[in-house]
Amino acid sequence: MDAAIRKSAFSDKQGQYLAFIHAYTLVIGRPPAEADIQRFFAVTPPSVHQMVLTLERLGLISRKAGIARSIQLRVDPDTLPKLQPVISSVQRY
Numbered sequence: 348m349d350a351a352i353r354k355s356a357f358s359d360k361q362g363q364y365l366a367f368i369h370a371y372t373l374v375i376g377r378p379p380a381e382a383d384i385q386r387f388f389a390v391t392p393p394s395v396h397q398m399v400l401t402l403e404r405l406g407l408i409s410r411k412a413g414i415a416r417s418i419q420l421r422v423d424p425d426t427l428p429k430l431q432p433v434i435s436s437v438q439r440y
Contacts, residue, residue, distance in 0.1 A: 357407055359428070364388075364398050365407060366430040368418055378418040388433055 357365065367387055371379040385395045399418070402408045411417040 362428040366427045369420055369424050370430050378416045380416055
């Protein structure tokens with residue numbers, strides 16, 4: 348983890364994605380796939396992919412090219428916000 352990266356280095360939405368990646372990895376024992384992130388946040392695949400690219404570009408996560416589930420946080424977990432439940436207006440049947 349890069350100690351220089353602080354909470355102010357990411358937006359609230361980015362913080363939620365980072366918190367999800369951290370929580371998922373702790374509970375499941377491996378990083379989430381983009382599809383896992385998509386299901387949790389109830390967003391489209393392109394939205395998740397763009398967020399992952401943004402987090403990587405900002406140096407908040409790292410990934411290994413060509414390796415699935417290779418997301419690693421580069422921030423101190425203590426700087427992450429509490430993961431909030433996602434409220435969706437989409438009805439599930």
